[in-house]
Amino acid sequence: MSESFVGDREDAPLPLTGERTVPGIPEENYWFRRHEVVYRDLLPRCAGRRVLEAGSGEGYGANMIADVAQNVTGLDYDISAVDHVRVRYPRVEMLHGNLAELPLGDESVDTVVNFQVIEHLWDQAQFLRECFRVLTPGGELLVSTPNRITFSPGRDTPLNPFHTRELDAAELTELLEEAGFTVALMTGVHHGARLQALDAKHGGSFIGAQIDRALAGEPWPEELTRDVEGITVDDFALHEGDIDDSLDLVAIAVKDPVR
Numbered sequence: 001m002s003e004s005f006v007g008d009r010e011d012a013p014l015p016l017t018g019e020r021t022v023p024g025i026p027e028e029n030y031w032f033r034r035h036e037v038v039y040r041d042l043l044p045r046c047a048g049r050r051v052l053e054a055g056s057g058e059g060y061g062a063n064m065i066a067d068v069a070q071n072v073t074g075l076d077y078d079i080s081a082v083d084h085v086r087v088r089y090p091r092v093e094m095l096h097g098n099l100a101e102l103p104l105g106d107e108s109v110d111t112v113v114n115f116q117v118i119e120h121l122w123d124q125a126q127f128l129r130e131c132f133r134v135l136t137p138g139g140e141l142l143v144s145t146p147n148r149i150t151f152s153p154g155r156d157t158p159l160n161p162f163h164t165r166e167l168d169a170a171e172l173t174e175l176l177e178e179a180g181f182t183v184a185l186m187t188g189v190h191h192g193a194r195l196q197a198l199d200a201k202h203g204g205s206f207i208g209a210q211i212d213r214a215l216a217g218e219p220w221p222e223e224l225t226r227d228v229e230g231i232t233v234d235d236f237a238l239h240e241g242d243i244d245d246s247l248d249l250v251a252i253a254v255k256d257p258v259r
Contacts, residue, residue: 021116022058026229027220030210034189037233038115038144038250039064045140045252049110052134054099054127055117059085059092065113066091073109075102102130109134115144116248119163128179137257141181144250145172147188151247169243172251181253187238188246194235198227 021031039061047068056062056074058081066072066089074094076082085094097103100123112131121127131141146152148166152159158166167175173183191199195206202209202224210228213220220228238250 023060026225027210027214030206030228030231033231033233034236034247035061035116035144036064037189037236037238038248040233041238042113042142042250042252043068045142046111046113050108051111051113052102052104052109053092053113053115054102054131055114055120056085056092056094057081057117059089059094061113061115062092063089069111073104075099100126100130102134104134106133107136107139110136110139112139112141114141116146118143119145119158119160119166122164124165124175125178128175128181132180132255135255137255139255140184141176141253141255142251143172143176143253144189144248147244147246147249149244167249169246169249172249176251176253180255182256183251184254185240185250185252186243187240187250188243189248189250190237190239190242190246192235192237195231202227 021028021035023032025032043064046065048070050071051065051069052073052075053062053065054075056076059074062072062074062085072092074082074085074092075097076085076094077096077098079096082094082096085092095103099117099121112135114131118124118127128141135141146160146163146166148158148168148171152166158164169186169188173186176183191206198206206227209224213224243249
């Protein structure tokens with residue numbers, strides 16, 4: 001939602017393009033924490049496992065996973081992101097490749113992580129089939145994606161120009177099941193009490209207030225900047241209720257063992 005820069009160092013922050021969220025940018029902190037909470041809450045499901053993060057972006061999430069996983073492979077189509085991760089997060093084995101043709105063998109990983117990526121893909125079904133192929137029997141696909149109902153309300157096309165197709169909970173479930181998965185959990189990211197108070201404070205929508213300032217191309221008001229900078233992962237909550245009102249969908253899909 002804001003501008004960044006690329007320094008001369010290879011581990012300098014990646015620029016914001018609308019396709020990824022990066023840490024360390026005050027005006028971006030709300031979106032970063034909104035994504036980070038999913039990593040934090042699903043991290044236990046990666047413990048001791050061979051993990052592929054398909055669409056690893058800046059790499060901060062893969063680095064979090066490396067704290068608990070047996071090993072972590074990151075994959076991204078953007079070569080600048082690949083180079084950045086290799087320098088900044090050396091615990092992550094980083095690959096360059098296409099998510100529609102995962103460069104891994106059959107049944108070679110225990111968990112595939114795909115957070116805030118599937119909405120950018122042209123062939124979502126093909127990607128999910130590839131995830132199913134590389135997972136071991138009993139392996140899990142962890143997915144998060146903006147909830148179409150709340151992210152682009154009343155629109156036939158996504159609000160974000162980098163999104164090809166956004167999904168609601170029923171549509172995501174259908175895609176996962178068609179690829180062969182069993183959906184073990186469909187939950188959602190919601191504002192906690194503090195963010196609900198900030199919604200009320202900023203004219204009914206804390207998100208809207210940020211978008212308005214970003215689109216205006218003017219310096220942010222000090223109070224809004226301070227409120228955004230103060231957001232933490234604890235200001236968000238994941239729960240299954242009111243799924244259509246959630247900000248982001250979070251699914252756990254299982255490749256059932258062959259019986």
